[in-house]
Amino acid sequence: MITIKNLHASINGKEILRGINLEVKAGEVHAIMGPNGSGKSTLSSVLAGREDYEVTEGEVVFNGKDLLELSPEDRAREGIFLAFQYPVEIPGVSNINFLKTALNEIRAYKGQEEIPAKDFLALIKEKQKLVELDAKLANRSVNEGFSGGEKKRNEIFQMAVLEPKLAILDETDSGLDIDALRIVANGVNKLKTKDNATIVITHYQRLLDYIVPDFVHILYKGRIVKSGGKELALELEAKGYDDIKDQFEDATL
Amino acid sequence: MIDTKTNITQTIIDSLSTSGNKVSFMPDASVLDAVRFLEEKGIPNAKHEEYKYCNLEAVFRRDFKSISNQFSSQLGVAGHKLAGCINLVLVNGTYHAELSDKAEGITVSTLHEADKAILAKHLSRYADVNADAFVAMNTAFCSSGLFIHIRGVAEKPIHILNVISANGISLVNPRQLIIAEKNAEATLIESFISEGDAPAVFHNHLTEIFVDENAKIKSYRLQQEGSKVTQVNTTEAIVKRYGNYTTNTFTFGGSLVRNNLHVVLADDHGEAHLNGLFVTGGSQLVDNHTLVDHQKPNCESNELYKGIAKDKSTGIFNGKIFVRKDAQKTNAYQSSKNILLSDDATINTKPQLEIYADDVKCSHGTSTGKVDENALFYLKARGIGDASARRLLLQAFAQELIEKVEVEVLQERILYLFEKAL
Ligand SMILES: Nc1ncnc2c1ncn2[C@@H]1O[C@H](COP(=O)(O)OP(=O)(O)OP(=O)(O)O)[C@@H](O)[C@H]1O
Ligand SMILES: [Mg+2]
Numbered sequence: 001m002i003t004i005k006n007l008h009a010s011i012n013g014k015e016i017l018r019g020i021n022l023e024v025k026a027g028e029v030h031a032i033m034g035p036n037g038s039g040k041s042t043l044s045s046v047l048a049g050r051e052d053y054e055v056t057e058g059e060v061v062f063n064g065k066d067l068l069e070l071s072p073e074d075r076a077r078e079g080i081f082l083a084f085q086y087p088v089e090i091p092g093v094s095n096i097n098f099l100k101t102a103l104n105e106i107r108a109y110k111g112q113e114e115i116p117a118k119d120f121l122a123l124i125k126e127k128q129k130l131v132e133l134d135a136k137l138a139n140r141s142v143n144e145g146f147s148g149g150e151k152k153r154n155e156i157f158q159m160a161v162l163e164p165k166l167a168i169l170d171e172t173d174s175g176l177d178i179d180a181l182r183i184v185a186n187g188v189n190k191l192k193t194k195d196n197a198t199i200v201i202t203h204y205q206r207l208l209d210y211i212v213p214d215f216v217h218i219l220y221k222g223r224i225v226k227s228g229g230k231e232l233a234l235e236l237e238a239k240g241y242d243d244i245k246d247q248f249e250d251a252t253l
Numbered sequence: 254m255i256d257t258k259t260n261i262t263q264t265i266i267d268s269l270s271t272s273g274n275k276v277s278f279m280p281d282a283s284v285l286d287a288v289r290f291l292e293e294k295g296i297p298n299a300k301h302e303e304y305k306y307c308n309l310e311a312v313f314r315r316d317f318k319s320i321s322n323q324f325s326s327q328l329g330v331a332g333h334k335l336a337g338c339i340n341l342v343l344v345n346g347t348y349h350a351e352l353s354d355k356a357e358g359i360t361v362s363t364l365h366e367a368d369k370a371i372l373a374k375h376l377s378r379y380a381d382v383n384a385d386a387f388v389a390m391n392t393a394f395c396s397s398g399l400f401i402h403i404r405g406v407a408e409k410p411i412h413i414l415n416v417i418s419a420n421g422i423s424l425v426n427p428r429q430l431i432i433a434e435k436n437a438e439a440t441l442i443e444s445f446i447s448e449g450d451a452p453a454v455f456h457n458h459l460t461e462i463f464v465d466e467n468a469k470i471k472s473y474r475l476q477q478e479g480s481k482v483t484q485v486n487t488t489e490a491i492v493k494r495y496g497n498y499t500t501n502t503f504t505f506g507g508s509l510v511r512n513n514l515h516v517v518l519a520d521d522h523g524e525a526h527l528n529g530l531f532v533t534g535g536s537q538l539v540d541n542h543t544l545v546d547h548q549k550p551n552c553e554s555n556e557l558y559k560g561i562a563k564d565k566s567t568g569i570f571n572g573k574i575f576v577r578k579d580a581q582k583t584n585a586y587q588s589s590k591n592i593l594l595s596d597d598a599t600i601n602t603k604p605q606l607e608i609y610a611d612d613v614k615c616s617h618g619t620s621t622g623k624v625d626e627n628a629l630f631y632l633k634a635r636g637i638g639d640a641s642a643r644r645l646l647l648q649a650f651a652q653e654l655i656e657k658v659e660v661e662v663l664q665e666r667i668l669y670l671f672e673k674a675l
Binding site (some may be wrong): 048050053071072073075076077080081084087088090091092093094097098099101102103105106109142158164218 | 317624626628630631632633634635636637638639641644645646648650652653
């Protein structure tokens with residue numbers, strides 16, 4: 001589905017990603033872990049097309065297309081979805097209007113007609129149920145005044161409506177209470193098919209109890225320094241990053 | 254060398270004096286003072302503090318070297334009327350009863366026909382001819398005017414449709430006097446359109462509005478004149494005890510629009526709400542100068558202006574708040590927010606608070622920026638294209654002002670014009 005080769009990216013002249021290699025196939029769940037500031041959000045932003053970052057080297061192929069050539073909106077239309085670590089508040093734009101516009105632009109890109117109003121409402125209702133999002137939130141301005149947990153749940157709600165091929169969840173678990181965590185994870189699992197894939201960025205094993213990854217990667221100082229199965233996350237939970245830090249400190253100077 | 258200032262002003266004075274329009278309803282003393290003020294001070298140029306960014310003298314020098322005042326009789330006003338309202342049609346400032354709806358529940362007439370006692374009491378009492386050249390010009394040369402008298406509660410909104418229709422370089426000085434008696438309530442809509450193909454029109458519009466005790470006036474101004482029209486729109490509002498004057502100004506058209514909106518809270522417990530939204534493009538200039546004068550205690554004023562400037566256009570907001578010594582327990586708030594859509598567009602904002610009372614709550618804030626990049630990226634990351642993402646954000650920016658419009662047909666029209674202007 002996506003192949004990332006030797007990806008380097010910098011911001012304001014500072015190199016943050018320093019040679020990322022990663023391959024995700026359809027049907028897989030990958031977890032990316034790593035200490036604060038290691039570049040996890042940078043990687044997701046670069047994949048989603050944030051223009052603040054400059055890609056200096058490397059390539060990303062997404063379903064046969066050169067992803068880095070595409071505008072952020074075209075990436076989304078091709079099926080990339082980023083659940084933001086910090087969802088943005090947009091006062092004055094209603095959640096519903098926002099989603100309808102997004103869905104219809106994606107459909108137009110694929111040569112499909114606008115979704116009939118009735119079908120859209122039905123879709124919204126169904127997906128609201130899936131992530132147990134309060135109907136009132138759907139009618140409010142995008143994320144405005146939402147609690148931290150509500151914002152995260154709203155991200156998954158959007159994902160449920162837009163049905164992406166590759167979802168990147170950037171710390172979607174942070175700020176969620178135990179129940180919400182289960183609901184969100186459940187939502188993600190229900191949306192999983194053999195044709196889509198998920199990258200889960202998290203600091204905690206807890207989420208991975210619910211969304212069980214096929215692979216776990218450790219990102220450190222802009223590189224994936226270790227990959228393994230789901231047991232790698234358990235190992236990290238027990239030992240922390242000390243070993244990793246000791247081992248790769250010199251190499252990254 | 255001839256002084257150009259006097260020269261321009263003299264051209265205007267001569268051209269209007271010979272046009273045969275006699276201002277019979279205006280007090281003689283006001284007319285004399287007005288002419289004297291104009292002759293002495295002339296049209297304000299860029300050195301004039303109040304007209305620093307809005308140089309109307311340059312406009313006169315460029316476009317009004319000679320005035321032909323050729324008015325056209327071609328009219329198509331039907332599409333501009335508002336359903337469910339009392340539509341009053343003014344062509345170049347002259348009230349046309351035959352084009353207008355029957356004014357039920359309110360008194361409407363030309364100023365010539367208005368009650369002399371009321372005119373003596375109110376006309377030219379609030380707009381000071383010694384304070385501003387355009388007040389003076391209007392007072393000296395207005396040849397026609399509209400009088401509206403509201404008693405009790407006016408059921409239907411009153412829509413004054415101001416049509417400018419000219420085929421020559423024209424100067425129009427319409428005058429309006431609106432009296433809301435004690436406990437009266439009305440919604441007032443003023444819209445401004447233009448027709449004809451005049452090379453230039455200067456529309457110097459002046460309204461005096463008296464809001465008596467416990468009266469409530471909700472007013473809307475919709476400015477959508479053509480690209481050859483310059484408009485100076487002066488409103489002098491007086492609010493008496495427990496009176497409420499709310500005004501919403503939407504500016505989308507005109508080449509240069511200067512709004513002088515002055516509200517005097519002349520007695521205790523008065524309320525004033527001043528809101529405005531503009532979108533400028535091309536080389537348009539829109540200048541909102543507001544003044545809220547808190548003269549007595551326990552009054553409240555609230556002000557929110559927003560602007561979007563595109564291309565090489567200019568937006569100006571200058572908001573003065575006076576809180577006089579007597580005006581204890583005043584609440585006065587002001588906010589101006591603007592978005593620049595191009596590097597060549599300009600926004601100038603200037604809040605001016607002068608507070609002489611000690612027990613008051615006042616605040617003001619202005620901001621001018623670009624479209625929020627984080628929000629833009631968020632929308633794009635969901636598949637929304639650049640153009641529609643920007644549009645969504647600009648609509649959101651303007652929404653709180655458009656939502657204030659309580660007349661549905663008007664809100665729809667404003668929304669349509671706003672989106673067209675983007
Ligand atoms: N505009 C910027 N200028 C300079 N450095 C930046 C800028 N934006 C991000 N960085 C740096 O890039 C590094 C990686 O940040 P990133 O947000 O990708 O980390 P992360 O792995 O997501 O961390 P966390 O676990 O805390 O979310 C950090 O050191 C951060 O300070
Ligand atoms: Mg992060």
